Amino acid sequence: MDLKLVSESGAKTSKSIGLADSLFGQEFNEPLVHQVVNAYMAAGRAGTVGQKTRSDVRGGGAKPFKQKGSGRARAGTIRSPLWRGGGKVFAARNQDYSQKVNRKMYRGAISSILSELARQDRLMVIESFSVELPKTKSLLAKLDAMGLDNVLIVSDVLNQNLALAARNVARVEVAQPSQLNPVNLIKFEKVLMTSAAIKQLEEIFA
16 A cells, blocks of 8 residues: 655655555454553563562561460461561462463554554654754654644654653654554554654564
């Protein structure tokens, strides 16, 4: 399929770029995208929380007071969950939240998302995109001229000025083709890619 390139004013130009149907011409597979997005987010969880049960807490080996005669409830250890400083009844343990997603499923989800972005006219391709100074104000002015407010910018090269200008804006993110993932592709309203980034992306997911 062919897609018209846009200018720095946001208008479509007479130039067009050919997109590979294997990456941009697939049907939208919602169950697959849902599964891959969930797996990607689950893999980002640390899973390092840890608490101690009554057997893990130090101390409490001796009976705190005799069984009878004190008028108090019987107790066998000061590390009971009922006591201050005791262990947890249902203690949280370290665990791995990652889910298995094979390469074919992951690539299928990426191509499904990219195809849907192209169909919904949310994918914009530009010849090149950069800012002269690492200033957020300059970047926002350039995006306003293009009518973009919530956008993922995908550039073929790491532009230091562009990365510095965008790092303090919550609704703008800059990435390279190798850094794309299902979450940041569906997170933004628009995806602005350079034509060279499109070619890199097709090589990565060929």
